[in-house]
Amino acid sequence: MSVDRRDFLKLAGLGGVVFASGLGFPTRTAAAADEFYFVQMSDSHWGFKGPKINPEADHTLHKAVEAVNALPQQPDFIIFTGDLTHTTDDAKERRQRLAQFREIVGGLKVKTIHFIPGEHDASLDNGEAFKEFFGKTYYAFAHKGINFVALDNVSDPEASLGAEQLAWLASHLKTLNRDQPLIVIAHRPLFDLAPEWDWATKDGAAAIEQLMPFKDVAVFYGHIHQEHHAMTGHIPHHAATSLIFPQPAPKSQPKRAPVAWDPAAPFKGLGFREVEADGAKLEVEEHPLKA
Numbered sequence: 001m002s003v004d005r006r007d008f009l010k011l012a013g014l015g016g017v018v019f020a021s022g023l024g025f026p027t028r029t030a031a032a033a034d035e036f037y038f039v040q041m042s043d044s045h046w047g048f049k050g051p052k053i054n055p056e057a058d059h060t061l062h063k064a065v066e067a068v069n070a071l072p073q074q075p076d077f078i079i080f081t082g083d084l085t086h087t088t089d090d091a092k093e094r095r096q097r098l099a100q101f102r103e104i105v106g107g108l109k110v111k112t113i114h115f116i117p118g119e120h121d122a123s124l125d126n127g128e129a130f131k132e133f134f135g136k137t138y139y140a141f142a143h144k145g146i147n148f149v150a151l152d153n154v155s156d157p158e159a160s161l162g163a164e165q166l167a168w169l170a171s172h173l174k175t176l177n178r179d180q181p182l183i184v185i186a187h188r189p190l191f192d193l194a195p196e197w198d199w200a201t202k203d204g205a206a207a208i209e210q211l212m213p214f215k216d217v218a219v220f221y222g223h224i225h226q227e228h229h230a231m232t233g234h235i236p237h238h239a240a241t242s243l244i245f246p247q248p249a250p251k252s253q254p255k256r257a258p259v260a261w262d263p264a265a266p267f268k269g270l271g272f273r274e275v276e277a278d279g280a281k282l283e284v285e286e287h288p289l290k291a
Contacts, residue, residue, distance in 0.1 A: 034074045034144050037276035039068055039110075040185075042222030043242035045120060046104070047097040048086040053245045053258045056266065060220045061104050063289055064243045064272060069109045074212040075274065076143065078110050081222035081240060082118030082154060082187030084130075091125065098133045118153040118223065127155035136274070138165055140172055147176050148279055151186040153201040159188060160202040172212055181282070182217035183275075188223045189239065191232050194250040199224055208232050218282060224250070225258075226269065227286055238284060241271045 044061045050226040054060060068078070098121070105113065115134040121132045127137045137152035149172065153161050161169075177181065184190075190204035201207070211217050218236050225242035226249070246259040246269030262268050271288040 011173060027117065035276070036144050037274050038143075038219055039071075039075045039078045039272055040081060040240050041068070041078060041243060041272045042081040042240040043083040043118065043225055043244060044080075044101065045083055045086040045242070045244040046101040047093075048244055049089065050245070052260055057244060060243055060267070060270065060289070061101070062107075062263070063234065063267075064270075065105060065107050067287065067289060068272065069107070074110050076110075076164045077112040077114060078108060078282065079114045079150075079185055079220070080105070080116070081220065082116050082184055083120045083222065084115065084118065085121055086244075087120040087124065091129065094121075094125070094129050095132070098129055102133055112152070114148075114150060114185075116150050116152060116185060116187060117154055119157075119159070122152075122155040126157075127152065130155075138287045144277070146181045146183055149173075149184050151184060151190075151207065152210055153186055153188045153190070153204065153232065158202060159198070161204070161207055166206055166210070169207060173210055173214075174215075178214050181277075182214045182218075184211065184219045185201070185218065186219065186221045189221055189230075189237060191230065191237060193228070193230065194256075196199070197250065197256040199250060208235065211235060212240055220275065227273075240273055241269060241286065241288075243270055243272070243289070246270065 041064060046061055048057050050057065084101045088094050088097065117127055117130040117137055122137065130137060136154055138150055140149045142148065143231055151161060152165060153159060181238055188201045189199055190201050193199040200235045212233060218238065220238050220240065222240050225245065225247035226239060227241055228239035230237045247256060248259060259269060267289040271286055273287060274285045276283045
């Protein structure tokens with residue numbers, strides 16, 4: 001019996017996997033595309049200062065880069081789903097933080113990296129500084145039989161995709177083969193997870209409606225600083241943990257506030273994830289950061 005990459009990591013005790021599930025892309029067969037995996041990293045908030053929240057804030061992103069570089073097999077590519085930097089009203093400082101972030105992640109072994117902004121990167125200047133460093137805030141690409149769409153629901157300070165982007169999405173989706181799987185990446189949840197906590201996209205329902213005709217579609221996002229899984233119809237939505245501090249479970253307390261640092265369990269609740277496409281399966285594995 002052959003042993004695949006995932007089974008090898010488990011047998012070798014590598015990877016720190018705490019969650020794995022087959023999400024299912026039933027129309028994607030092994031013959032249709034090669035196996036591959038990518039890494040999702042999110043919410044690094046470079047420039048954040050808060051000793052009670054993360055006294056290691058100046059080093060956590062470096063630790064995450066080292067952890068990804070230490071993976072026994074490197075991913076095909078990496079996706080950063082927003083809030084690369086922590087917000088600042090100073091336009092010069094914003095660009096300095098984006099430059100520093102870019103320099104740090106330049107240390108990743110994998111050089112194919114896709115970026116989208118978070119509201120901390122883009123909402124104060126409609127994404128202008130982000131575009132100077134990383135290019136378009138929404139775009140599409142394809143990889144080994146799977147189509148990807150990256151959306152921007154943060155450059156608008158009202159947390160909307162906007163009519164122009166929704167029109168672009170509709171036009172792009174018309175060019176795709178609906179029998180091919182589709183992965184959507186965004187920063188905010190597209191559905192109303194907790195609008196009172198700013199965990200929603202005002203016109204996200206319009207985007208989800210456009211995605212509904214695709215049988216095999218999944219959404220990966222950040223923003224809420226925790227692993228979370230939800231469904232809208234047949235579409236799964238998967239939130240990623242943060243690289244700076246965790247947030248409480250949706251609506252679990254009156255007000256949203258970062259979870260305080262636990263000296264007894266440093267880096268608890270922080271990490272990145274692998275997403276593997278293997279034939280008709282799409283699997284997610286969580287990698288917690290370790291002290």
